Amino acid sequence: MGQPGALRGSIGIAGIVFLVVAAASPLTTVGGALPVMLAISNGPGVPLAYVVVALVLLLFSVGYATMSRHVVDAGAFYAYVTRGLGRTTGLGGAGLALLAYTAIQAGIYGLAATTSQGLIIRFGGPSIPWWILAAVLLAIVGALGYRSIDLGARVLGVMLVLEMGVLTVLAATVLIRGGPEGYAGTSFTPSTFFHGAPGIAIMFAVASFIGFEGTAIYGEEARDPRRTIPLATYIAVTLIGVFYTVCSWAVVVAYGPGQVEAAAGADTSGLVFSAAGRYLGAAYADVMNVLLLTSLFAALLAFHNAIARYLYALGRQGIGPALIARTHSRHGSPHIGSLVQTGSAVVILALFALAGADPVLALFTWMSGLATITMLVLMILTGVAVIAFFARERVDTRAWPTRVAPALGLLGLLGITTLALANFTTLISGSPTLAAILLALVALAFAGGLIVARSTVST
Numbered sequence: 108m109g110q111p112g113a114l115r116g117s118i119g120i121a122g123i124v125f126l127v128v129a130a131a132s133p134l135t136t137v138g139g140a141l142p143v144m145l146a147i148s149n150g151p152g153v154p155l156a157y158v159v160v161a162l163v164l165l166l167f168s169v170g171y172a173t174m175s176r177h178v179v180d181a182g183a184f185y186a187y188v189t190r191g192l193g194r195t196t197g198l199g200g201a202g203l204a205l206l207a208y209t210a211i212q213a214g215i216y217g218l219a220a221t222t223s224q225g226l227i228i229r230f231g232g233p234s235i236p237w238w239i240l241a242a243v244l245l246a247i248v249g250a251l252g253y254r255s256i257d258l259g260a261r262v263l264g265v266m267l268v269l270e271m272g273v274l275t276v277l278a279a280t281v282l283i284r285g286g287p288e289g290y291a292g293t294s295f296t297p298s299t300f301f302h303g304a305p306g307i308a309i310m311f312a313v314a315s316f317i318g319f320e321g322t323a324i325y326g327e328e329a330r331d332p333r334r335t336i337p338l339a340t341y342i343a344v345t346l347i348g349v350f351y352t353v354c355s356w357a358v359v360v361a362y363g364p365g366q367v368e369a370a371a372g373a374d375t376s377g378l379v380f381s382a383a384g385r386y387l388g389a390a391y392a393d394v395m396n397v398l399l400l401t402s403l404f405a406a407l408l409a410f411h412n413a414i415a416r417y418l419y420a421l422g423r424q425g426i427g428p429a430l431i432a433r434t435h436s437r438h439g440s441p442h443i444g445s446l447v448q449t450g451s452a453v454v455i456l457a458l459f460a461l462a463g464a465d466p467v468l469a470l471f472t473w474m475s476g477l478a479t480i481t482m483l484v485l486m487i488l489t490g491v492a493v494i495a496f497f498a499r500e501r502v503d504t505r506a507w508p509t510r511v512a513p514a515l516g517l518l519g520l521l522g523i524t525t526l527a528l529a530n531f532t533t534l535i536s537g538s539p540t541l542a543a544i545l546l547a548l549v550a551l552a553f554a555g556g557l558i559v560a561r562s563t564v565s566t
Contacts, residue, residue, distance in 0.1 A: 125267050129266065141379065142358075154294045161349075166515045167513070168344050192492045200488050200553075202554075203484055224240055274350075290360055314478070317478060416441055418448065431447065476534040483524045
C-alpha cells in the first residue's frame, strides 16, 4: 500500500527541533557520556569543549541553513553534497550518512536494552536477555516510524520535555546551592580546558551533536521549509550547546573541580544520578533512571526516521529499488524505507547477539565511535559543497553566509577531525586493529557510493 510521490506532513519549527534534540539524547549524554568525558579527558574543562564544538557547528550551520533555502530534500547532507560537488561525490556522501546513522542507532539499541534490563531487575523483575528487550524496542520504533512524522514528533516532544525538565531542575538546584568548592568558574578558562586530554572531550562533544542534520531531512514535511529549516537549525544547535554546557558545568560544581575527575573515575555510570540523589533525594534519582530509558527510545526513533528518509531520497533518485521511493497513501510517510531500516537493524543486532558481544562495551562503544568519525567526514564534504554551490550558482552573493562563515566552520571541522582521528582508539576503547577496521568501513562506505554512482551512470 503505497505510491510514488512527495512526503507529507505539517511539522513546524518546534517539532523539527524536538526531533533533532531528541536524537542528541540529552539525558543519555549527561548521564552516560559526560561522566566518561570527566574521567578520561580534561575533567573540569569539559564544559568549554561543548562551547567550542557548538561555535564551530554554528559557523557550519550558517552556510548549511543558507543553502537550505535553495535545496529542500529529504536527503539533506547527501542532497547538499550532490548539488555542490556532483552526483558521484554526493552518493559517496549518502553512503557515509547511512553508515553513520545506522551505526549510532544500532549502538543505542544496545545501550537501551541494557538500561531496560537494569531497570527491570532494579524494580524486582526477572533478568531478560538484552537482545529480547532490543527486539521489543525495535518493534515499537518500527511501528511509529512507519506512520506519519507528526505522530513521531509528538511522542518525541513529550519525552524530550520530561528528560530536559529533570536535568534543568538538577542543574538549577546545584547552581543555586553551590558545591564543595564554590562555582568552578575555572571550567571556562584556557588553562583548565587544555588540562589533560582536551581532544577526547572535543570528540565526545561532537558525538553529542550527531543528528542535527535532521533539520533539513524533514524539509519536505515542514510548513514553509525555506523559513522553518534555517530557524530550526540555529535553534537546535544553540539549544544543544547551551544545555550541555550548563549541565556539565553543574556536575563539575556538584563535585568540585578538584574532585570531579576522581569521582567520575570511581563511579562513571552513577555519577550524575548520585548527584541527583544528594541534591534532590533518592526518589528523584530513580525518576531520572527511568527517563534515561525514554531518552534512549527518543533517540532511536529520531535516527530511525532519519535513515528512512535517506533511503526514500535515494530511491527517488533511482538509486536502489523504486519501491523505496513510495510513500504511504494515508500517512504520507516513507514506509518502505522505514521497513528496510528496521530490517537492517535486525541484522546488526542479530550479529552482535549471536557473537555473544557485550551490548555496551562492544555494540554501543564501537558503533558510537564509528558514527562520530563518519559524520565528521560527511560534514567536511558538506562544508566544501556549500562553498562550491554558492561560488558556482551565484544565487546569493553575500560574503558572510556563503563564503566566510562556511570556510571558518570547515576549518574548525578539519581541526576537530584531526583530534578525533588522533584519539579514535581511545574513543572506541579498543585495539589499533579494531580502529583500523572501523576506519576502513568509513572508506568503504564512501567508495561504495562512488561505485553505485558510476554503475548507475553506465547503465
